[in-house]
Amino acid sequence: MEKLVEVEGSGERKFEVTGLEKNNFVLSSPRHVADPVVYKLVRVDGNGQLVPATDDELMEVEGLLENEKRETHIVADTGQALGCISNEVSSSGMPQLESSEGLSQSENTEADTEKLSAQLEETVPFGAQSLTDDHATQPGSVGERLKPLDGPIQGGSSTSAGCISSTPDFSKLKGEICLDNLSIKELHEVFKATFGRDTTVKDKLWLKRRIAMGLTNSCDVSTTTFVIKDNKLVKKDNEDSANNVNLATGKEFQAVAVEYNGDLLNSLSSQIDDHQSVSAVRSGNNVVENNFANEDLAADQRAAKRVRKPTKRYIEELSEAEPKDNSGNSGRLLASTKNIGIRPLPSESHARLARNAPLEGRTVITRLDSLGGFGIQVPCVYRVRRSRPRKNVTALLKFHPSGMSMTATFIKRGLDVHGPQMGNESMNKVLEAKSSSEQTPHQFAAESNKEKSSTDLGHDMELKYVDPSGDTSDDNVVTVPTAKGGIRRKHHRAWTLSEVMKLVEGVSKYGAGRWSEIKRLAFASYSYRTSVDLKDKWRNLLKASFAQTPVNQGASSRKHPSVPIPAPILLRVRELADMQAQAPSPNLGASKLLACDGGAGSVNETRPGYL
DNA sequence: TTTAGGG
DNA sequence: CCCTAAA
Numbered sequence: 001m002e003k004l005v006e007v008e009g010s011g012e013r014k015f016e017v018t019g020l021e022k023n024n025f026v027l028s029s030p031r032h033v034a035d036p037v038v039y040k041l042v043r044v045d046g047n048g049q050l051v052p053a054t055d056d057e058l059m060e061v062e063g064l065l066e067n068e069k070r071e072t073h074i075v076a077d078t079g080q081a082l083g084c085i086s087n088e089v090s091s092s093g094m095p096q097l098e099s100s101e102g103l104s105q106s107e108n109t110e111a112d113t114e115k116l117s118a119q120l121e122e123t124v125p126f127g128a129q130s131l132t133d134d135h136a137t138q139p140g141s142v143g144e145r146l147k148p149l150d151g152p153i154q155g156g157s158s159t160s161a162g163c164i165s166s167t168p169d170f171s172k173l174k175g176e177i178c179l180d181n182l183s184i185k186e187l188h189e190v191f192k193a194t195f196g197r198d199t200t201v202k203d204k205l206w207l208k209r210r211i212a213m214g215l216t217n218s219c220d221v222s223t224t225t226f227v228i229k230d231n232k233l234v235k236k237d238n239e240d241s242a243n244n245v246n247l248a249t250g251k252e253f254q255a256v257a258v259e260y261n262g263d264l265l266n267s268l269s270s271q272i273d274d275h276q277s278v279s280a281v282r283s284g285n286n287v288v289e290n291n292f293a294n295e296d297l298a299a300d301q302r303a304a305k306r307v308r309k310p311t312k313r314y315i316e317e318l319s320e321a322e323p324k325d326n327s328g329n330s331g332r333l334l335a336s337t338k339n340i341g342i343r344p345l346p347s348e349s350h351a352r353l354a355r356n357a358p359l360e361g362r363t364v365i366t367r368l369d370s371l372g373g374f375g376i377q378v379p380c381v382y383r384v385r386r387s388r389p390r391k392n393v394t395a396l397l398k399f400h401p402s403g404m405s406m407t408a409t410f411i412k413r414g415l416d417v418h419g420p421q422m423g424n425e426s427m428n429k430v431l432e433a434k435s436s437s438e439q440t441p442h443q444f445a446a447e448s449n450k451e452k453s454s455t456d457l458g459h460d461m462e463l464k465y466v467d468p469s470g471d472t473s474d475d476n477v478v479t480v481p482t483a484k485g486g487i488r489r490k491h492h493r494a495w496t497l498s499e500v501m502k503l504v505e506g507v508s509k510y511g512a513g514r515w516s517e518i519k520r521l522a523f524a525s526y527s528y529r530t531s532v533d534l535k536d537k538w539r540n541l542l543k544a545s546f547a548q549t550p551v552n553q554g555a556s557s558r559k560h561p562s563v564p565i566p567a568p569i570l571l572r573v574r575e576l577a578d579m580q581a582q583a584p585s586p587n588l589g590a591s592k593l594l595a596c597d598g599g600a601g602s603v604n605e606t607r608p609g610y611l
Numbered sequence: 612t613t614t615a616g617g618g
Numbered sequence: 619c620c621c622t623a624a625a
Contacts, residue, residue: 492619516613531613536619539616 195496493528495537500565503534504541504572512538512580542577545570 184204495503506518515531515538523529544565 513614532615533619535614535616 195498497566497569499523499526499529500537500541500569503537504569504576506534507538507580508572508576512576538573541565541570541573545573545577 184202188199502522503518506522510517510521515534518534519529519531523534
C-alpha cells in the first residue's frame with residue numbers, strides 16, 4: 001500500500017493522509033474522525049503541500065452522500081430490498097473479485113491518478129449482468145454470446161465468453177479484448193473510446209491497464225497481459241503477486257464488492273467497517289470514503305440542524321439549468337437532500353467552502369483556509385472547460401505563493417467583473433444571464449493560462465480522481481439563441497463508455513422505459529443526463545447494436561468521430577432489448593429484480609420492451 | 612411528471 | 619439533443 005502511495009518520491013505526506021484514512025476507516029466511527037470535512041476537502045500533494053480537493057472530488061462525495069441516503073431510504077421503505085440486494089451481490093458480485101488494486105504497480109503518478117479516477121468513476125459495474133444472464137435464455141441472445149471466440153479463450157472465465165473479435169480498433173473491444181496486441185496508437189483510440197478523452201500517455205502498459213480498468217470498472221488491472229471479457233477482466237497469468245495479497249483479504253473483497261455495487265453499499269457497510277483490513281488501498285479508500293460518508297451523515301443527522309450551504313450540484317443546476325428539467329431535478333434533489341438531512345459541507349469546519357462569484361457561468365469555489373492561521377481565500381477549484389478532449393484535468397491550485405497570488409488576482413478580477421458577493425442564488429442567476437450573453441475574452445484568456453500553469457504544477461497529484469470519463473460537471477455549454485428570444489443552452493456532452501455501461505446496467509436492472517428510475521439510481525451522481533437523455537441514448541444504443549452487431553466485422557467503422565461503442569456492450573444492449581421485448585416480467589429472476597425497486601405495484605406489470 | 616417519439 | 623404529445 002505504501003508503495004502505491006509513494007509517487008515520485010514525495011509520498012510522505014500522502015502517506016500520512018492515507019494513514020488517516022485508514023484509521024478513520026478502521027475505527028469507522030464518526031467520533032474518531034478528527035475533522036471529516038478537512039479530510040474530505042483537503043488533499044495532500046506530492047510535494048507535501050496541501051491542496052484543496054477538486055470540485056469533482058467534492059461532487060463525488062456529495063454524490064455518494066446522496067446515494068447513500070437515497071439507498072437508505074429505499075431500504076427502509078422496502079423491507080425486501082435488503083434481502084434482494086444481498087442476493088444480487090452474492091450472485092453477481094463475484095466478477096469483481098479480481099478487482100483489487102495493482103498496488104505494487106504505480107508506474108507513475110499519472111497512472112495513479114488515472115486509476116483513481118477510473119475507480120471513482122465507475123463504481124457500478126454490470127452487477128446485474130449475471131443475473132440477467134441467468135434468465136436470458138432466449139436462444140438468440142444466448143447464441144450471440146456464445147459465439148466462438150476468435151482469440152484465445154481464457155480459462156476460468158465465465159461461461160458467456162462472447163467474443164467476436166475481428167476488425168481493428170474498437171472492434172477490438174468486442175467480446176474479448178486483447179489489448180496486448182494493440183499498438184500505442186490503437187491503444188490511444190481505445191482509450192478515447194473508453195473515456196471520451198485523449199491521452200498523452202505513451203506508456204503502453206499504462207494504457208492497457210487504464211483501458212482495462214475503464215472497461216471493467218475495476219481497479220485491478222495489474223497484470224501486463226490480460227483480456228477483457230464482457231466486463232470482466234481475465235488475467236492471463238498471475239504475474240502479480242501483490243495483487244493476490246490484496247485478494248487474500250476477504251474483507252477487502254467484500255468492500256470492493258460493495259463499492260462496486262455502490263447502491264448497495266449501505267446494506268453491507270456495517271460488516272465492513274469493523275473488519276476492513278488496512279490493506280485496503282485505493283479501492284479501499286473509496287470504500288472508506290463511502291463508509292465515512294455514511295457515518296458522517298449519521299452523525300450529522302443526529303446533530304442539530306445546521307444551515308446547509310448550497311451544494312455544488314445545487315449551484316450547478318441553478319446556474320446551468322434549463323428551466324425544464326432542472327427545475328424539476330434541482331427541486332427534487334434539494335428536497336431529498338433536505339429531507340434526509342444531508343449536510344455535505346458543514347459550515348463548521350475550518351476548511352470550508354465558500355462559494356464566490358462564478359466566472360462566466362462557471363462556479364468558482366474558494367476555500368477559506370485557515371492554513372497557517374490565516375484566513376486566506378484560495379480558489380478551491382475552478383472549473384475549467386472540461387470538454388470532450390478532457391485532457392485538462394481540473395486545474396488544481398497549489399499552495400504556492402506565486403500560484404496563490406496569481407489566483408487571487410484572478411479571482412479578484414472575476415469578482416470585479418461581476419460585482420461583489422451576493423446571495424448565491426441570485427448571484428448565479430445573474431451570472432448566468434450575463435455569461436450567456438456576453439463573453440469575456442480576457443477572462444477566458446486568463447483562465448486558460450492559469451489552467452495551464454496550475455495544471456503543470458499539480459499535474460497529477462490528484463489523490464482522488466478527476467474524471468476520466470464521468471465527471472459530474474458540465475461541459476460544452478453552448479448557448480443557442482432561440483426563436484422566441486430566449487437563450488437556450490445546448491450542451492452536448494458525449495457519452496462516455498462508462499456512462500453507457502451504467503445505462504445498460506440500469507436498463508438491465510430496472511428495465512427499459514423506466515428512465516426516471518434509472519436516472520435516480522444509476523445516474524444519481526450525474527447531474528446532467530436526464531431521464532430523457534437516457535432514453536435517447538438507449539434508443540441510439542439499440543439502433544447501433546442492431547445495426548452493427550450483425551455485420552460484426554464489416555467496417556465496424558470507427559470512422560465515426562464519436563465514441564464507438566464496444567461490441568460487448570452493444571451485444572448486451574441487444575440482449576436486453578430482446579429480453580425485454582419478450583419476457584419483461586415473468587421470470588422469477590425478474591421479479592426478484594423488480595422487487596428491489598420498491599416495486600410500486602407494477603412489479604408484475606410487464607413492460608413492453610423498448611424496441 | 613414521466614415516457615414515447617419525432618425532428 | 620430538443621420539443622412535445624400523451625399518459
